[in-house]
Amino acid sequence: MVRSYFRVEKILMEIASGSEVISLSEIGQTSYGPNGYELYMIDITDNKYRSERKKHVCISAGIHGDEPAGVEAVIRFLKDISQGSPILRSVNITLFPCNNPYGYEAGQRSNGNGNDLNREFRRKRPDAEVLLIKRGLAGRSFDLSLELHEDVDSPGFYLYELKKDTEASFGKDIINIISERYPVNLNEEIEGMRADGGVISLKGSESEIKEMIQKRRRWPQALYQFNRGTRHCITCETPVNIRMEERANMHLLALEYILKRLGGVVYEKKA
Numbered sequence: 001m002v003r004s005y006f007r008v009e010k011i012l013m014e015i016a017s018g019s020e021v022i023s024l025s026e027i028g029q030t031s032y033g034p035n036g037y038e039l040y041m042i043d044i045t046d047n048k049y050r051s052e053r054k055k056h057v058c059i060s061a062g063i064h065g066d067e068p069a070g071v072e073a074v075i076r077f078l079k080d081i082s083q084g085s086p087i088l089r090s091v092n093i094t095l096f097p098c099n100n101p102y103g104y105e106a107g108q109r110s111n112g113n114g115n116d117l118n119r120e121f122r123r124k125r126p127d128a129e130v131l132l133i134k135r136g137l138a139g140r141s142f143d144l145s146l147e148l149h150e151d152v153d154s155p156g157f158y159l160y161e162l163k164k165d166t167e168a169s170f171g172k173d174i175i176n177i178i179s180e181r182y183p184v185n186l187n188e189e190i191e192g193m194r195a196d197g198g199v200i201s202l203k204g205s206e207s208e209i210k211e212m213i214q215k216r217r218r219w220p221q222a223l224y225q226f227n228r229g230t231r232h233c234i235t236c237e238t239p240v241n242i243r244m245e246e247r248a249n250m251h252l253l254a255l256e257y258i259l260k261r262l263g264g265v266v267y268e269k270k271a
């Protein structure tokens, strides 16, 4: 075991129990492991601020077990926001903190059944983790979905962006912010796809993009999200050749920018 999921669970429970804006839900267990691994979904909302116009953001981390920086980033984010934040005037957040607990502990991409969960979102009978995420998402619609990943082969940060025609692009701005402090992958091709200044995006109108998605047999969570109506999907990829703390920082910089843009207010970090 390279990492402890129990540690993650403990931290999540501590943060939630001391917070009025964070609520932690157990959403079900994996089918393997002595008692199964419990999966969690978190809602961050400040009921002091009632507005019909709040934006709804979904954040997911840890679906690939050997990409732990996303999990670290969401833990730090939860600590920062646990006592409230101006951003919650205009944004509600649904968060999946660690979607592949077995892989997280084993330090492997796949889950306990040896499957890549981030290719199962179109399967009729996906593994329990994917089923539980899809159930958690059901009935909720999102303005933006953010997924936190890492790439062992990349010399720097990059991201995937998928959005409806009506949405402004955030990709270049996020890259600019991150490039002030960290390396960015500026290759013209990343993971077999055309990239432009660290941004990989499917070009075309919304209906053309939907058509491309329909042709794909295996869906990652981002394609599932877009197909179910999420307006804007961003997947961040951090390089693993720098320290964990810095990789988590990169994810947090992207997240802070996104919340600021969506909410129209500056999200200020506590000292």
Ligand SMILES: [Zn+2]
Pocket (backbone or CB within 6 Å): 064, 067, 149, 150
């Ligand atoms: Zn990944």
